[in-house]
Amino acid sequence: MNTIHLHVNGRPVETEVEARTSLADFLRERCRLTGTHLGCEHGVCGACTVDLDGRMARSCITLAAVCDGAAVRTVEGFDSDPTMQIVRDAFHEAHGLQC
Secondary structure, three states: OEEEEEEEOOEEEEEEEOOOOEHHHHHHHHOOOOOOOOOOOOOOOOOOEEEEOOEEEEOOOOEHHHHOOOEEEOHHHHOOOHHHHHHHHHHHHOOOOOO
16 A cells, blocks of 8 residues: 555545556545546546646556645546636537547
């Protein structure tokens, strides 16, 4: 087990994770942030993309343990972003799907 310290959507998180736990699984199962989707689980489809220290990262192929000290922003972290609201509205109107 590895102890990690993260800031997830601006909130501090300190917990233990197994070395093989993906960031996507950590976010979905431990943080209950289910907006991070698992599609291909090979880093190809982009459904699991998160902002990791200001850069886009595929959370399905990123180990949570190597993110110690990082800032992670999931799709839920963009709730108050006006541009993201426009994108959400467009997806809703066009019945768009992620992945």
